[in-house]
Amino acid sequence: MKNSLIISFFIFLLAGSPIFLSAALRKTWFGRILDLINPFADTINTFDSVVIDSQGFSYQAGRVAIICGYTLLSLWFLKRSTAKLEM
Numbered sequence: 001m002k003n004s005l006i007i008s009f010f011i012f013l014l015a016g017s018p019i020f021l022s023a024a025l026r027k028t029w030f031g032r033i034l035d036l037i038n039p040f041a042d043t044i045n046t047f048d049s050v051v052i053d054s055q056g057f058s059y060q061a062g063r064v065a066i067i068c069g070y071t072l073l074s075l076w077f078l079k080r081s082t083a084k085l086e087m
Helices: 002-020 029-037 039-052 057-086
Strands: none
Touching: 029 039, 039 057
C-alpha cells in the first residue's frame, strides 16, 4: 500500500512537472513532446487558446482527446485500486 502511494505520487509529480518549464524550453523538441503527453499542459494550453486567443473548441479536438483519455485512464486505475482494497 505504501509503495503504491509513493509510486502514484511520483507519477503525478512527473506528469505535472512540465508545466513549470520556461517558455524557451517549451519551444524545443523536448518541450513539445512533454506538452503533447502531459494532460496538465494540455489543459492550460486549451484554456489559453480558447479564452485568450479566442479559438473555437474545434481547434482543440486533439488536446481534449488527450485530457479525456488521461481522465478515463485515471478513473480505471482508481476503480482497480479501490477494488483491491475492498477484498
